[in-house]
Amino acid sequence: MVRGFISRVFGVTGGQRDDGPAPTPSSIEAGQVYSFQTRPYSEFGPANTGRFAAIKILGVDDRHVVVAVLDRVWPDAPTGSDIRGISIINEHRFAHTGRPAVFGVNRDWWKPESDLDEFNFAGTLPVSRAEQSHVDAVANYAPGSRLSTLHAANDAAEGEWRWANDRDAFVVEAEKKKAKNEAERAAKEERYRTRLSKLTWAQLRSEIPFERWTPSPPFPPEEFTMAARATIRSACNALEQLGPKPRRTDVRVILKKTVIWFNEADEEAGGVIETEEREDICAVLEEMAHVARQKVLVDEIDEWREW
Numbered sequence: 001m002v003r004g005f006i007s008r009v010f011g012v013t014g015g016q017r018d019d020g021p022a023p024t025p026s027s028i029e030a031g032q033v034y035s036f037q038t039r040p041y042s043e044f045g046p047a048n049t050g051r052f053a054a055i056k057i058l059g060v061d062d063r064h065v066v067v068a069v070l071d072r073v074w075p076d077a078p079t080g081s082d083i084r085g086i087s088i089i090n091e092h093r094f095a096h097t098g099r100p101a102v103f104g105v106n107r108d109w110w111k112p113e114s115d116l117d118e119f120n121f122a123g124t125l126p127v128s129r130a131e132q133s134h135v136d137a138v139a140n141y142a143p144g145s146r147l148s149t150l151h152a153a154n155d156a157a158e159g160e161w162r163w164a165n166d167r168d169a170f171v172v173e174a175e176k177k178k179a180k181n182e183a184e185r186a187a188k189e190e191r192y193r194t195r196l197s198k199l200t201w202a203q204l205r206s207e208i209p210f211e212r213w214t215p216s217p218p219f220p221p222e223e224f225t226m227a228a229r230a231t232i233r234s235a236c237n238a239l240e241q242l243g244p245k246p247r248r249t250d251v252r253v254i255l256k257k258t259v260i261w262f263n264e265a266d267e268e269a270g271g272v273i274e275t276e277e278r279e280d281i282c283a284v285l286e287e288m289a290h291v292a293r294q295k296v297l298v299d300e301i302d303e304w305r306e307w
Contacts, residue, residue, distance in 0.1 A: 032124055033121075041173065049158060059138075073161045093160055103138070104138035105150060107150060210228055231261050235288065
């Protein structure tokens with residue numbers, strides 16, 4: 001009876017566990033499955049979920065590890081017999097529209113022991129042709145393919161379980177998180193407005209662009225960050241040299257050249273500019289346009305950028 005209840009709640013198939021923990025391989029390879037204990041979806045959730053999920057390695061190359069989140073949650077770490085015949089989970093929580101939980105992880109970002117709790121090898125499964133198509137999509141940066149850190153695996157597993165089994169509380173939790181984020185954003189915007197009213201080239205020169213971009217992951221690799229800082233400093237110097245009342249066309253050329261640099265650098269780095277990086281870059285560009293007395297150009301930045 002207890003086993004039946006656990007099966008209904010956690011989606012565990014019947015039968016006894018007939019295998020113990022598998023030895024951890026020395027390298028990551030396609031077909032390997034790893035289990036992990038899920039973390040709370042947000043700070044407003046229960047501190048200990050008591051749930052375990054699993055990811056399947058679909059492909060590995062010099063640039064990416066392509067990962068799929070399996071469509072099952074267990075009360076204990078799954079082993080080889082538990083993972084057989086399980087498909088990839090489709091994401092439906094909140095604004096998700098049902099696409100498979102598959103994403104690429106840059107090799108520089110592959111740090112499962114820090115991104116996931118109780119990360120352990122569970123066994124191996126064959127990689128199907130359909131799953132291989134996901135690997136190809138990530139390798140070619142196809143539309144709809146995703147790059148992320150392993151935090152996304154936890155969000156998919158825990159988030160989809162909450163959506164299916166604890167939706168009312170999950171929605172309330174999300175609303176609390178949204179309210180906190182909005183309050184923080186409003187305070188940040190107010191500070192930003194105050195900052196813009198007094199900002200000068202001298203102040204920008206004295207600051208370190210993208211100072212919070214550490215550690216990597218989740219932020220971009222250090223070489224990308226250093227190059228981005230150098231690019232911003234060079235652009236600021238060029239804008240300052242235009243004088244106190246520069247022409248709009250001259251400012252536009254420098255700002256657009258800077259945005260194009262980020263487009264090309266992001267592509268070469270495998271798509272490292274995500275939400276936080278995008279916000280930080282746009283904020284710096286807006287500051288530069290404002291100090292150059294051409295803040296109207298801020299509206300054109302979205303037309304130039306590809307990230």
